[in-house]
Amino acid sequence: MSPSPSVPSTTPAPAGGESVAKQLFLGNILEEALFPYPQIRARDRELLGPVTDAIDEFLAPRHAELAHYDRIAEQPADFIQALRDMGLFGLIIPETYGGMDLSNGAYARVLAQTSSHDSSVSLTIGAHSSIGMKGLLLFGTDEQKRRYLPRLATGEMIAAFCLTEAGAGSDAASIRTHATRNADGSWVLSGEKIWITNGGIADFYTVFARTDTPEGKITAFLVEAKWPGVSHGQHEDKMGIRASSTTTVAFADVRVPPENVLGPVGKGFKVAMSILNSGRTGLGGGAVGGMRTLIRLACAQAKERKQFGKSIAEFGLVRAKIAQMTLECFAAESVVWMVAHLIDSGATDYSVEAAMSKVFASRAVQRCAYEALQIAAGNGFMRELPYEQITRDTRILSIFEGTNEILHLYIALSGLKGVGAGLTELRAAVGDIFNDPIKGFGVLGGYTGKRLREATGYGIDRIARELSPRLRKAAGIYEKYTVELSKAADQLLRRYGKRIADQQHAQNRLADVAIDLFVGLCVLSRADSLERAGNPAAAEAVALAATFARQARRRMARSLRELDRNEDEAIEQLAGTVLAHDGYLWDVI
Ligand SMILES: Cc1cc2nc3c(=O)[nH]c(=O)nc-3n(C[C@H](O)[C@H](O)[C@H](O)COP(=O)(O)OP(=O)(O)OC[C@H]3O[C@@H](n4cnc5c(N)ncnc54)[C@H](O)[C@@H]3O)c2cc1C
Structure with a gap:
């Protein structure tokens, strides 16, 4: 796996490039990789303040609007434009290409901030950065980066990641979308992808297709939405993250020039897994942001609501829920930032750690949503309050980017x-x-x-x-x-x-x-x-x-x-x- 392009943080890379998590199975704790707990690099700290403040300033007064987008299942064009204007599509793109060049740790914090307001917003910007154009950052040639990254940084181009198909979910290696090579080196791409986040608003797709070349079975391609033969379906009517665009994306004999092959021909499965592995901290950051909101809501609700002549915050069973939510949030936050910093520090073997952080954080936020709604009880069940939407929105986290x-x-x-x-x-x-x-x-x-x-x-x-x-x-x-x-x-x-x-x-x-x-x-x-x-x-x-x-x-x-x-x-x-x-x-x- 290619290391993240980010500048190293203060955390040393694990000795010998070993995976901390895999070593646990051998009875070893690589404490030099885990202690002391990593600090965010100074430059990120400086940048983060203004970015998270801008997010709060923009999203906090819009909660009713965001709930409306959830109902109508759409983010209007002017809202997406506002996300572009805030620079939220250029978070992890190097400065030379017009981005902010945030480390994985800082990026996860930004997604925590957007998720503390609304998960669909996180998904729109997260699918763009974590998976949509991450392959270009990890595996792209200099020419490919020069061609696309400046427009991806401004959000002029929005990115999506096209792997899943009707017959290929968890078994991603069984995709049927295929590409055949022409004599001139170009490719003809055909097939249909399903449930593609940003599918309906993206201009740039990272697409995985069966190529069955001597070099390997699957190849990754960079495909522009405006090319002849590329189309997308209707916006899916989803249970949660409803405002985020999810569609099919179809490729009907699309001609892909040779310079748009991403990574080595035949090594697309490795490209796909590398993207997913390095993207999982974004999802974890989102889960942490959701938990922080749920804890704040639960505290306010528990103190305000009186039953049996007391505030319900005085009852042991309510207090236990608040304490457990806090434990799990601290733990999820600790593991998500640690994994982000391992990646930032140049670790090359972090896929197991990333999977662990994703599994833990996604389960934790769903338990938090359940308990926070339970504390609010009848009120929590009413759509007027945010609990039900958060419950619906967080459900996806144990399904996508690899089921738990x-x-x-x-x-x-x-x-x-x-x-x-x-x-x-x-x-x-x-x-x-x-x-x-x-x-x-x-x-x-x-x-x-x-x-x-x-x-x-x-x-x-x-x-x-x-x-x-x-x-x-x-x-x-x-x-x-x-x-x-x-x-x-x-x-x-x-x-x-x-x-x-x-x-x-x-x-x-x-x-x-x-x-x-x-x-x-x-x-x-x-x-x-x-x-x-x-x-x-x-x-x-x-x-x-x-x-x-x-x-x-x-x-x-x-x-x-x-x-x-x-x-x-x-x-x-x-x-x-x-x-x-x-x-x-x-x-x-
Ligand atoms: C809202 C949404 C957005 C998405 N966005 C994207 C996107 O942007 N790009 C993209 O490419 N994909 C995307 N996906 C697809 C997502 O990654 C897949 O849904 C996921 O990989 C699981 O595949 P599946 O849903 O087909 O489940 P299946 O693979 O059919 O699995 C069904 C169940 O069986 C279990 N299972 C499967 N195999 C095994 C096994 N070997 N052992 C034990 N249990 C097993 C699974 O854990 C699951 O519980 C999105 C999906 C959704 C719902």
Whole structure:
């Protein structure tokens, strides 16, 4: 994967380019990559203030208008023009091409700010930057960049990412849109993409097509909306993020000049995955912005609403919800910024960390939306208040940019690959299934399990010793469970051998443990850095980090226990029965 073009931040890249998350599966905590918690670079800090202020100034007085756009399912042209005028389409484009050149961390913060007002706004600018034209930044030639980036920076051109098709969702490698090469080197592109964000307003598409060349199966192309044969369908009538444009995009024998191939011919799948991996912090930032709004709304509602002669904020069950929302927001924020900074610092292997941050943040914001609405109860159910829209808007976050299920499998299989690769006999036998964990589902090598080494725990114990005393217990939890994770990964490989790729229940549990470990370590690092810096809210952050660690320990212990003691077989059978009957079998009447 190409590194992000951003200027390095203060965080050092992981030693040897290793993935912090993958190392957890080997029993290692790469603390030098996680501690101290990264600081945003000075230039970004300077730029961020005016940008987030401008966003607040523009969007805060328009909440009623934004709710109207949700109802009519449209962002009017003059509204999109205002987003252009604010420079929101040039956030991550280098200054030489007219953009702001924000780092991934700063970009995630901008999306948090827009999402704190409205998710559709975030999606319009986020789909443009995170995925629509990200491929051009990562893989484009200088000539391609000169040709397109200045217009993409101003928003004269809006970008979209065209991968999904009717028959190819999670299984993106099975796309049918195809391109054939002419004698003059140009290509003829045909096919239809579905559910394309910005599809109806974009001028520039990053399109993935089957090319079946000797170099590989899929190739990425840069396609302009105005070219003959390019068209888009009607705006989809969606459950949430309704104002954001989502359409089909069709290509009918579109001639694509050779200079519009993006990245190497035949390497389009890698291009697509690299874009999605590096774009996930934008989505995470959006989730954090939503959570901050929900916490603010929940506090106001809980204090204002009186029942049984008291403000409901005095009741333990309401307070528990507010506290849990805050824990999850802090944790999501900690992991999203950490991943953004890992990318900014030049890490090359961050796809597992990005997947973890996306899964955690998307689940957290949906739980927050549920609990905030529950605190508002009947009022929350009324469309007059924003809860129902936020509930609808955040639902998409566990579906797109890789479903959370697929990302769980990806996290587990990527981690297991490292464990397997540590052994020569395993590497030869199970290597195939891990070469591309997403493409490799169901493909098995032959594995004759031999006893693997016990986790040695390299890198362990150092964190606990060096952390501030109030965080050592929490550090001890992560150290212990990092070793437990590596042992469990090791045992799973031994137990299932070549069948490991089919063990989705086990993979899911392993991924959950790894996510808790990685997120927990980010929380720990942040609380430690806040305390060392004498931050006025450090004591609260330290207490929060300790609480998160205790909760994480219970979740991790349960997941690990359930690797051995579970009802998976019964659950599989029940699913089989219900599927065989096409539905529910019983009736009490
Ligand atoms: C509003 C919206 C905007 C979108 N924007 C874009 C865009 O801009 N560009 C673009 O290219 N695409 C876009 N998409 C498509 C999106 O990325 C896909 O919806 C997503 O990849 C999932 O594909 P699918 O919906 O076809 O689900 P499917 O792949 O059909 O999956 C259905 C269910 O099965 C599960 N599943 C699938 N395979 C497995 C497996 N191997 N093991 C276990 N479970 C599995 C999934 O997790 C899911 O729960 C958008 C979608 C929506 C709804």
